[in-house]
Amino acid sequence: MNYLNKEYHDRGIKKWAGFYLSEHTAVQEKLTNERHEVNPQKQQMDPQEIASVVNESILKNKSIAIQIEAVDQNGCYKDDVVGLIVGGDELGIYVNDTKVDFDEIRNIQFISLKKWTHLTDYN
Template identity: 45%
Template sequence: MSKERDYYFEQYQDRKMKKWAGFYLSEHTAIIEQEKKRQPPEKKRQMSWAEIDEVLAQAFQNQVEVIIQKEELDGEGNYGADIIGRIQGHDELGIYVDSQKVGYDEIRHVHLH
């Protein structure tokens, strides 16, 4: 039986599967590098309600874009991506930044863009 096995490996010709393994590896490596570069947003200073109100009023009056960090954390304890846009309107519960509603109590930090 050993002779049959040796014969098989002597006659075996590679079908270039190594090429595909290398291709997968390079794609996998690229994805890992992208993940490393993607850093979670930094924790910004908690602003007082008076500071937040002042910045929001200024942005609304002058139609300037704002950058808002919400108080919510993801499953890993990181803050989400900043919300960037113009304030389109407001009500008693929050503001509308472009088409997204942000509650006043959700705002951790806001500054003009």
Template identity: 40%
Template sequence: MYDDESAREIFLEAKREYKDRGMMKWIGFYLSDHTALLAKDNQERYKHNPQKEQQDLETISDYLSQSYLNDLRVAIQLEVLDSEHRYLDDLIGKVIGQKETRIYLQTEDAEILHIELDQIRNVTFLAANKLWPKDVQRDA
């Protein structure tokens, strides 16, 4: 039976002695995958969403109403910052309902978001998306 120290010594000795040239070909795959992952991570980490103009509640309500009535896609920037004081990505979708001070936004992947009006900083219209699901359901 080996204790931890003797097992560690045997492992290190085997590692020094063993030479597997067949593994060299895999290092290139590892490096390319690793660098691609690092590049993606850096892109996310240093992504900057610019601060959009603060719209008044009347303008926001008008845009949201037009989105609902005309089945238009909108991009909504919330007045929410991440831990590094950057604005989050815009919420993109169609307004499918409103109740008091809350709207319901259906995203392109069919997720329903509940958003308080006082959290919204800016609303802009987006071009129609041909891939939008046909079965958008609306609240009454």
């Protein structure tokens, strides 16, 4: 006795394509939105303004956000380099583990980073 149906053709992985969980679609939607997010062009600062912010950041241990002059292939600015200045040399500074040359800095601003203990609301 042959129990196999010779007419049935298994579509393989294609039959599971419609079974996405809501978490999967939410993550996909978030990634799509992030790809379409554009960083606005910030005001070009002169070297004296940049040096002033860098010096104050080092002296007072303040966090900064730096917009780099470079743009991607679509002409959009990359995400800001964010963090504390941890060192430097005659060519630039190190923000956390990222080297930023002085001639790459378009804009630099002080920011306040939230502590992880203040991110969750327990109300």
